[in-house]
Amino acid sequence: MTASAAYARRSKTVLPDTASLPSLALIAGSGRLPQLLAQAARAQGRRISVFVFDPLLAEAFSGFDTHVLNFAQVGVLMDLMKKLAIGELVMAGKIHRPDFSKLRPDATGMLMLPAILAAAARGDDALISAVVKIFESRGIKIIPPEMIMQELVPVSAQWTVRAPSAVDLIDIEKGFQVARALGALDIGQGVVVADGLVLAAEAAEGTDAMLMRVAQLPDAIRGAQSRRRGVLVKCAKPTQERRVDLPAIGPDTVAHADKAGLSGIAVEAGGSLIIDRDAVIAAADRFGLFVISTGGA
C-alpha cells in the first residue's frame, strides 16, 4: 500500500474547536495555497480577513473580507488589523520583494523602513524575520499554514506508485546536501541533481522556472520523458522562519518536473508543504514520476 492510500484512510480527522480562536488574517501571495487556506479556515468556522498586495490577486478571494494593501502603508495596515480584532496571522503564497526605492511609506512605515532596509540587505530570511517581528510586537501571533491544514506538511512517505531507483537515491542524498547548503546561505530551497551532477540551483527565479531551464540543458546531461533521470529536491533552509515560507510543491511542480524529464521529486518530511496533495499524487502517477517525503521529523 502506498502512503496515499493510508493518507486517504486517515484524512477524516476531527476538526479543531475554532469558536474560541481569535480572528485570522491571511496575507496572500500568488499560487493556490492561499485560496486553499482561506477555504479551510472558513470551513472550520473561523473569522478570516484576506490581505493582498497585488490587486489582481483580490479576485481569487471574492466572498471573503478582502483588502488590497500597499507594502509601505504599515500604519494603515495596523489600524485595520486592530479594527478587525486580528489575533493570528498566516502568510502564504509567493510574494516578491517590493522595489524599496519606490515605496511611499506612511508615518508608521517611515519609522520602520530603516530596520526593514537593513534586514533586506542581509537576505530574504532576515527580511521575513523583520516583518514577523513587526506583527508580533503588535500582539499578532504568526501561525504556520499547517496550523490550519495539518495535511500540508508531509510525514516520511512514498506517495506514488513509482519508487526512487538506487541511482535516484544517491541523487536525492546529494540533493539534500546541496539544498541545505544553498539554504544556509539563504540562496534558495531547491536543486536538481542527475547522476551526481547539479543541473540547477534555485535562487530568486523559483522552482518552476528552474525546472523549465533543466529542459533546455544539453540532452546528454539530463533525462527525457522517455528516459527519466534526475531528481528535484526541496527542503527548508536550516535557519529560516519555519512559520512562513516553507518550501512547497504542487501539481504544477509535478508537471514541470515531467517536462524536465526527471525521475521524481523528494521533499523534506516535516519541513515542506505539499499543496493539493491528491492532485500531486494523481499527476505524478499519471506521468510515472515518484514523489517522496523523507529526511525530516
Next chain:
Amino acid sequence: MTASAAYARRSKTVLPDTASLPSLALIAGSGRLPQLLAQAARAQGRRISVFVFDPLLAEAFSGFDTHVLNFAQVGVLMDLMKKLAIGELVMAGKIHRPDFSKLRPDATGMLMLPAILAAAARGDDALISAVVKIFESRGIKIIPPEMIMQELVPVSAQWTVRAPSAVDLIDIEKGFQVARALGALDIGQGVVVADGLVLAAEAAEGTDAMLMRVAQLPDAIRGAQSRRRGVLVKCAKPTQERRVDLPAIGPDTVAHADKAGLSGIAVEAGGSLIIDRDAVIAAADRFGLFVISTGGA
C-alpha cells in the same frame, strides 16, 4: 589611469623561448578561448594539434592540424597523441559531459570507464581530475591556458571607467562568499547578487543563461539599463583543478550583464580568465558597466 591603460603599456612582453618546448595538444570546447590559444601558440612558434569532440567546432581551426574525437575512443586518442609526440596538453572552452550510457568505448576506453563513471557521479571536479590523471599517467603534462597567454588571468584591478559603488561593494563581498560556497559543493562558479539578494546561482546552464534569466525576474528585485543594480561575481571553486576550467568572462558576458541591468562584474584576481580583455573593457565602458578583478593572489 585605469588598469586598462597600464595593461596596454605592459602588453608588449617578451615572447617565451618555445623552440625547446614539446608538441602541444589543445582539447577545444566551444567559445572563443580555444581559437585565441591556438593562434597564440602558433605565433609563439609552437607545434600544435587541435582535438575537438564536436565536428562543428573543427571549422574554427582550419589551417591547424585538427582531429575530431569520440569521447570513448581513448585508445585511438592515446595512440594519436603518441604519434604526434604530444608532450603538453591544454584544455579550454566549454565541453559538456557526454551521455555516458550512449558511449561506445574502445578497448582502452572500456578499461577506464568504471573509474570515469564513478568520478562523474561525484561531480564535475572529480570527473575533470580523473580525465587529467589519464593523460598524466601517459606522461602528458597538463598546462593551464595562462601558460600560453599570461594576460588571461587578471591581477587585482579596476579595468573600466566605472567603479563599483558602496552598495556594489557589499554585493560583491556577498557574491564571493556565495560563489565560494557554491564552488565548494561543485555546483558552479557564478552568482548574481543585487541589494543583498541572490538573484541567480549558476549550475550546469552556464553564465550567459543565468544572466538571461536575471533579465526575466520581477522588475522590483533587479536593475535595468536605465537604473543599474547588482553584480555578477565569478570565482574558482576552492578545490578545483586550476589548470582546467577556471571561471571565465568575455565580451558576451558583458553584453548579457548589460541586458540583465547589472552594475558590473567582479572576477577573482589570479583565479579567473578574462578572454579578449580589450574587447571586454571596450564593451563594459560602452555600456557603462564596471569590471574589476579582486580578492585573489
